[in-house]
Every structure is written in structure tokens, then in C-alpha cells.
Amino acid sequence: MKQLKVFGSLVKDSVDVITKGSKTYHVWMAFLTLVMLIGMYCYSIQLEHGLSVTGMTDRVSWGLYISNFTFLVGVAAAAVMLVMPTYVLKDIDFKQAVLIGEGLAVAALIMCLAFVIADMGGPSVLWHMIPGIGVFNFPNSMLTWDVIVLNGYLFLNITIPFYILFRHYQGKEAKANVYVPGVILSVFWAVGIHLVTAFLYQGLQARPFWNNALLGPRFLASAFAAGPALIILVLAIIRTFTAFKIEDKTIKKIAMVVTVAAQINIIMLVSELFKEFYAPTHHSESAYYLFFGLDGKTALLPWIWTAISLNVLATVLLTFHKLRNNFKVLFFACSILFIAIWIEKGFGLIVPGFIPGPYGKIAEYTPTGIEIGVTLGIWALGALIFTMLAKTAISIETGKLRYKK
Numbered sequence: 001m002k003q004l005k006v007f008g009s010l011v012k013d014s015v016d017v018i019t020k021g022s023k024t025y026h027v028w029m030a031f032l033t034l035v036m037l038i039g040m041y042c043y044s045i046q047l048e049h050g051l052s053v054t055g056m057t058d059r060v061s062w063g064l065y066i067s068n069f070t071f072l073v074g075v076a077a078a079a080v081m082l083v084m085p086t087y088v089l090k091d092i093d094f095k096q097a098v099l100i101g102e103g104l105a106v107a108a109l110i111m112c113l114a115f116v117i118a119d120m121g122g123p124s125v126l127w128h129m130i131p132g133i134g135v136f137n138f139p140n141s142m143l144t145w146d147v148i149v150l151n152g153y154l155f156l157n158i159t160i161p162f163y164i165l166f167r168h169y170q171g172k173e174a175k176a177n178v179y180v181p182g183v184i185l186s187v188f189w190a191v192g193i194h195l196v197t198a199f200l201y202q203g204l205q206a207r208p209f210w211n212n213a214l215l216g217p218r219f220l221a222s223a224f225a226a227g228p229a230l231i232i233l234v235l236a237i238i239r240t241f242t243a244f245k246i247e248d249k250t251i252k253k254i255a256m257v258v259t260v261a262a263q264i265n266i267i268m269l270v271s272e273l274f275k276e277f278y279a280p281t282h283h284s285e286s287a288y289y290l291f292f293g294l295d296g297k298t299a300l301l302p303w304i305w306t307a308i309s310l311n312v313l314a315t316v317l318l319t320f321h322k323l324r325n326n327f328k329v330l331f332f333a334c335s336i337l338f339i340a341i342w343i344e345k346g347f348g349l350i351v352p353g354f355i356p357g358p359y360g361k362i363a364e365y366t367p368t369g370i371e372i373g374v375t376l377g378i379w380a381l382g383a384l385i386f387t388m389l390a391k392t393a394i395s396i397e398t399g400k401l402r403y404k405k
Helices: 002-018 023-053 064-077 080-088 092-119 123-129 142-169 176-202 215-241 248-277 282-291 301-319 321-325 327-344 369-397
Strands: none
Touching (some): 002 142, 002 369, 023 369, 064 215, 064 327, 080 092, 080 176, 080 215, 080 248, 092 215, 092 369, 142 176, 142 369, 176 215, 215 369, 248 301, 248 321, 248 327, 301 321, 301 327, 321 327
16 A cells, blocks of 8 residues: 555656646647647548558558658667666666666657557557457467567566666665566567567568568667667757756767667668679669669659768768767767668668569559658657656656655
8 A cells, every 4th residue: 555655646746747847848848749739630530531541552551650660669679778788787877878768768669559550540450469359360470479579678668667766766776686687688678679570571572672681680780879879869958958967978888889880780781782783683673763763763762862871971970989079970970870760761671662562563652741740740749758757757866756755
């Protein structure tokens, strides 16, 4: 009963914290709410008319929704790059950022699930995925593996930080023997969620563009570049607008993680390009469409070459020690790297897998305003959830939020 009373007090105090703040905070929350409302309106149109209001067709059945889903799985998995040094290797320099990273993982996973629901057309068909009621088809279906690992990782990223914050809220230290086993499990689980997502694409034999042994490792490399890059940008905002102190050395260590991952990602990109274009076969047509266009169809050319240019520029800037230690340069490099990988793992991966089709037909895909509206609404939802989680966590960690007996 006592713990329930403390939990009730935590919920009440958290609501009080997230509903109060500066003028800038309220403007930010109002902006996110407005974008969410626009997204809900667009989604209501999709519910009424079906997926016909999107740019997806029977030729290109995955578009903006699954592109964002794939990218955000990587952002969620990137939290492990803070969790492992903090809890397993006992590196105190990462300790300030780890709860922020796990909060970002929770927001990213909720967005992942929202994008899947949007891509399915609506929540009314979710019963098909419920074991015993629908056709879960475990363990044969890679999709069911994806459902399990994503929900399992979401559970770990909610329970572990909640336990730590719940103890700190009471003025107590978290017991390592309680949360460390979950932390070690989450390290392997984080790798698993992205590998399973990669296997989901690799297992589709009719899509040769995805039949690549490097797909899984490259998913991880790009995730460990884009995710920590976003964490650096978030930490920069937090230490500017809040009392939560993030030391320079913490950001510099995360920047080193981003640099190494970005370099590995570039090496794997070059390896893939060599494989596709040095001795091309008819299976290379999707890559040709993506990078050079086919039969006058060039919708993805500006996207992919922009992504590669930004990727190379960001990696070069991060590679030089003096440039990386200049925070203005670092924040710029992280921003363009995040955008580059978002394009690369979205339009640069999902869409060209369907073009040309199995019979050689080229049907290009362009997202509609409805799709863009729903997508922005889901991103706003994730940003709102993260803002509320971060504000509560920061208040507890700085000692402003404590249980009053």
C-alpha cells in the first residue's frame, strides 16, 4: 500500500511538473499539440477513405510510414550506446545522459508502433496480430518476431528508468542487483530489434535490392550514428533551457561514438555500391533506379544524392578532432547526419525495393499531403511524449521533485 501511495504521489507531482513551465515551454507544447491535431485530422480522412488517399499502390505498398518506422527502430536501438557504458562499464561521464537516451528510446518506439498502425490502415485490423484470436504465425513470420522484440524493448526501456527514477523520487539509491540484469538484457535486445527488422526485408526473395548480407550490420551502423547524433542535439537543447547540467566531456564522448559509427556506415555504403555497379546484373536495376534513374523515372535521385552528400560532409567534419570539438560544427554535423540517414533508410531503402516490380514495371511513389500530415502528427506525438518524460526525469534528478511524506 505504501508503494502505491508513493506511485500516486509521483503521478500527481509529474502532472504538476509537465503542466507548468516557461513561456517558451508552453509555446513548444502548444505547437506540438497543433501538429498532432492536424495529423489526427489527416488520419481521420485515411480512416474514412482507406489507404487510397496515400501515395501507396499495389506496386509500392510501403512508403513514408514504413520508412519512418525503419528509421525510428534505429533511433530506439541507439540508447544502448549510453546504457552499456553507464550501467555495464561504469563510465560516469555517460550517466548524465543515459536517462535522456532511454526516454528518447521510449518515444521512438511509441512512434514506431504508431507508424505500423497507420500503415495497416487503422487500429481495427490489429486483432489479426493477437495470439489465439488472429493469425500470429509465430515463429514462422518475421513480422511476429518484430512485434515481440519491439514491445519487449519498449517494456525494458519503460521499467528500468521508472525503477531508478521511482527510487530517486523517494530520496533512495536504486539497487543495482534489481536493474542491472534488465540492463544487460536490453543491450542484446537493442541489437536484436534492428537485426530482426533487417531480416524482415532480407527474407523477401522477390525484392533483390534487400537481399544483401550487409543490410543488418549497416542498419546497426546507421542507427548508432543517427541515434546518438539526435541525443547530442537534445542534450544541447536541455542544457540550454534547463538547470540540468550536461558536461562538455559527456557530449564529446557521445560524439566519438557518432564518428566511428558514421565512418563504418560510409565504408559499408561504398561496399554496397561496388557490389551493385562493378559487375551489375538484372538484380541491380533497383539500385540503378535509385542512383541514376530508369527509363526517365528519376523521382528518388535528388533524395539519395542529397543524403550521400550530407552523409559524407558530416562524416568528414566529425573525423577531424578540432572540428568535432567545436560545438557549433558538431551540432551542425549531427543535424545533417541525422537528416542524411533519415533519407537513406527511408526513401533510399524502402521505396526502391519495390521499383521496378517483379515484371519490370516502373511505378514511382510520391507521398500525398495526407501521408505527410499523419507522419508529422506522429513525430509531434513522439516529441510531446519525450518532452514530458524528460521534464519529469530532470525534475527528479535535480532534486526538485521529491516525495513528501
